[in-house]
Amino acid sequence: MSERGQNDANPGGQRDEALRAAAVRLSRRQGERAAAALRELTDPYPLRLSDRQRLAIERISHRLIEEIEDELRGAILADDALPPNDSLEASLGAGHVAIAAPILEQAGLLPDARIVALALERSDMHEAGRRLREGGSPGQRLSGLVGEGSDPQSSAAMALLIAESRANLRFEDPRLPLGDVPADIRESLIWQVAAALRHYAVERHDAPANEIDRSVSGAADRLCADMREESGLLEAAAALAASLDAGDAELLREALEAGRIALYCGLLGSAAEIDIANVWALAGDPDGLGHALLLRAAGIDRDAGASLVMALLGALGDDPAHPGGAPEWLGVWDSLDAAGAGQMLDHWRRAPAYRDALTAIGRGGAS
Amino acid sequence: MSGAVPIDAPVRGRLDAEGRLVEADPRLARLHRQAGGAKDGPLAVPQIAELARLASRLGLLVSRQVLAAEGDTDLELTVQAEPDGDDVRLSLSGWREKQPYTPRDEPEAGRPDAYHRAGGDWFWETDRSLRLVSISADARETIGDIGRFVGQPLTSLFRFGDGERDELPILRALAEHERFERQPAALREAPGGLYELSGLPLIDGRGDFAGFRGSVRIVEGAQAAPDDGELSPETIPDALGTQLDRALRAPIDRIVASAESIRAEEDGPLRDDYAEYASDIAQAGRHLLALIGDLSDLQAVEREDFEPRREAIDLAEIARQAAGLLSVRADDKHIRVDAPPEDESLAAIGDYQRVLQILVNLIGNAVRYAPEDSQVWIRSEAEGDLAAVIVADQGRGIAKEDQPRIFEKFERLGASEPGSGLGLYISRRLARAMGGDIDVDSAPGQGARFVLTLPTGEG
Structure with a gap:
């Protein structure tokens, strides 16, 4: 008797098989949940994502893909040289229909670790800034920078204001505009979204592959070129910081109290001779050690430095049971001079790829 | 770029x-x-x-x-x-x-129209749950304010009829995720005209169905949207309610829609209290929308020259429609609404939209004040030259001395009672303007029966 004949003759056997399969799935799922719970419990507390961070990362990541996708979908729809395809046009033109993200997720290209890192950093900077602004003041000297002058400093101050406003959504949610993403990551994303749209058009809507290739790659090329002209939040902050006395503790205090985290990072990076892109990783250290090293290397005096570290720790701290290890960073401060602190930061002055490789090989750190 | x-x-x-x-x-x-x-x-x-x-x-x-x-x-x-x-x-x-922004869903100059635009008078788009996400501006001439339909089911706008093979083309297309054409439809709020809908399925990146984008073609007898020209600022010096309505409704609609999408965790999981906050925001927004609507209606009904349309209507059918609109709210409280049977009709003379408004108010009140797991009855009957719809509930009832008060402006039976206190006032004025009335029969602990009467046009 064929297998089908056997099954037909033994419906009870089919049911038993289905029940067994369901039991195996249930058991596996229970095991997976327990493993995930164990991982979360054993992760050091500061490394665990809060609900806010999780949501912000997801939202920032999705919006970034959407921003690229909107541009490319619009370009395809506007391409007169493509043969008409009403089903493709309908779906491309429907803003609520997600196309690129599901394809990239299925291909394992999303979530992208680089984007998650950028989104986490942006989310944390934004949240720290928000908390600092609640208790702080706008700052006289910094507010006056935009003022009456037509010099490069006023322009740089205005450019930073523009970049800061672009980094916020209408309800003060953090945003990572495409222009704020490092160029190499940005262009990689643009081409990934282009590839996803190409796949969608050809596979789902039978669009001619060569025509779609021409259209979508032309649009991606143009978008990459346009974005090269943009400068993001960190560039704007670094440009303004370069025109100011970065080692001025009072200016640092004003920037921090006003919640202008990017500018604070720019000033600190300029004074400690660390690229602004690496400053938050240090300043945002929940134990305060990285921040203390930066300030020490920048030549800030002990009292002013301690005040800045405590202010930012207060804005970073989520859990009162983990106050941030104040004694350790203060001890390090007292044991190092500015030059010593600067040497400890040498690792952060290396080229990013070199630094990452050293870290991976396990021989990174101050040496 | x-x-x-x-x-x-x-x-x-x-x-x-x-x-x-x-x-x-x-x-x-x-x-x-x-x-x-x-x-x-x-x-x-x-x-x-x-x-x-x-x-x-x-x-x-x-x-x-x-x-x-x-x-x-x-x-x-x-x-x-x-x-x-x-x-x-x-x-x-x-x-x-x-470069000036060119909306993605507008055809580029010189590009042939997409198939579903070829014969359309106006266009619509839904999500996968067939809730409207957009309607083209041309629809205003037919349906009036578009904003109130966005976010609502497509079936809140249209009633569908059988196509050529005694089936609903849109239903088959929904099952198969394919395009459909010539779906007969009538507008729920203006049932006089006949329309045909066509649609293309929207497919997302996973290959899943994501909604329809389609067109509406007016086949015959389509009525223009209710002419609110009499309330326009050009003709009335101080149509404050109307201006407030237009200025506030769209932004509050967006607030409610955004809050609902947060509550529904469409962007990802949320802490329970955040979802609750979002629900509170949406509820407050809906309350504001209702208040705006009431204020706008109040201004209209209190004008000396206010005159609703006089047309032949079927009171029983309108009662069934009003019950349908409130079915979700009733289901939430496990209240059974016993509406007039499908084969029942009751002819009257009145303004279709205003009568629907009155019955939504009466049935809505019944559902609001009825206890959970109870029943609301809606009966229609002719009484001489009057047609009547009775809405009865099993709520706590209304004392005799309070009964005149409930029809007064801004009156509520208690400070904690929901609503603006304008619903019954507006409903009675509307009924009287149409030659009818609204009365109440109730006593504490015995529920309430509200009776809407309108002339039959006979005798």
Whole structure:
């Protein structure tokens, strides 16, 4: 008797098989949940994502893909040289229909670790800034920078204001505009979204592959070129910081109290001779050690430095049971001079790829 | 795509207390002229003028990005407006030229129309749950205010009929995720006309069905949307309710829609209390919308020359429609609404939309005040030259001395009672304007029976 004949003759056997399969799935799922719970419990507390961070990362990541996708979908729809395809046009033109993200997720290209890192950093900077602004003041000297002058400093101050406003959504949610993403990551994303749209058009809507290739790659090329002209939040902050006395503790205090985290990072990076892109990783250290090293290397005096570290720790701290290890960073401060602190930061002055490789090989750190 | 035309220094200007541009750097002066402004006249770039008024009103420096038109291009500007005595100082920066925005769903010049546009009078789009996400502006002529349908099921706008093979083309298309054509339909709120819907399925990146995008073709007898020209600002000097309605409804609709999407965790999981906050926001927004609607209606019904339409209507059918509109609310409280049977009809003379409004109010009140797991009855009957709809509930009832009060303006039986206190007042005025009335029969602990009567037109 064929297998089908056997099954037909033994419906009870089919049911038993289905029940067994369901039991195996249930058991596996229970095991997976327990493993995930164990991982979360054993992760050091500061490394665990809060609900806010999780949501912000997801939202920032999705919006970034959407921003690229909107541009490319619009370009395809506007391409007169493509043969008409009403089903493709309908779906491309429907803003609520997600196309690129599901394809990239299925291909394992999303979530992208680089984007998650950028989104986490942006989310944390934004949240720290928000908390600092609640208790702080706008700052006289910094507010006056935009003022009456037509010099490069006023322009740089205005450019930073523009970049800061672009980094916020209408309800003060953090945003990572495409222009704020490092160029190499940005262009990689643009081409990934282009590839996803190409796949969608050809596979789902039978669009001619060569025509779609021409259209979508032309649009991606143009978008990459346009974005090269943009400068993001960190560039704007670094440009303004370069025109100011970065080692001025009072200016640092004003920037921090006003919640202008990017500018604070720019000033600190300029004074400690660390690229602004690496400053938050240090300043945002929940134990305060990285921040203390930066300030020490920048030549800030002990009292002013301690005040800045405590202010930012207060804005970073989520859990009162983990106050941030104040004694350790203060001890390090007292044991190092500015030059010593600067040497400890040498690792952060290396080229990013070199630094990452050293870290991976396990021989990174101050040496 | 955008072309970056950076400018090194901010461009300055100054507005006086009357909003006139009294000082301007050359580039700002040119922008003002191109927008049609006169020398020393009111600033002609509305987005910047609005920002200046805001800064003046708040007494604070305000900074925003705006998009202004300069000739054939759009200009992205960052504008700072700072009060200076009675004046406002302006500082403009950014000055990025962008190609004018062309909405994605508009056909490009010279490009053949997509199939579903070829014979359409207006267009619509839904999500995968067949809730409307957009309706083209042309639809206003037929359905009036589009905003109230966005976010609602497609079936809230249309009633569908059988197609050529005694089936619903849209239903088959929904099952198969394919296109459909010539789906007969009638508007729920204006059942006199016949329409045909066509649609294309929307497919997302996973290959899953994501909704329909389609067109509506008017086949015959379509009625224009209720003419609210009598309430337009051009004809009525102070149609405050209408202006408030138009100014407030759209932004509050967006608040409610956003809050609902947060509550539904569409962007990902949320803490329970955040989802609750979102639910509170949505509820408050809906309350505001109801209040806006009530205020607008109040102004209309209190006008001396207010005259509802007189047309032949089927009271039983309208009662069934009103019950249908409130079915979700009733289900939430496990209340069974016993509406007139499908084969029942009751002829009357009245304004279809206003009668529907009255019955939604009466049935809505019944559902609101009825206890959970109870019943609401809706009966229709003829009484001589009057047609009556009775709405009965099993709520706590209304004392005799309170019964006249409930029909007065802004009266509620208790401070904690929901609503604006205008519903029954407006409903009774509407009924009386149509030659009918609304009465109540109730006693404490015995529920309430509200009776809407309208002339049958006979005798």
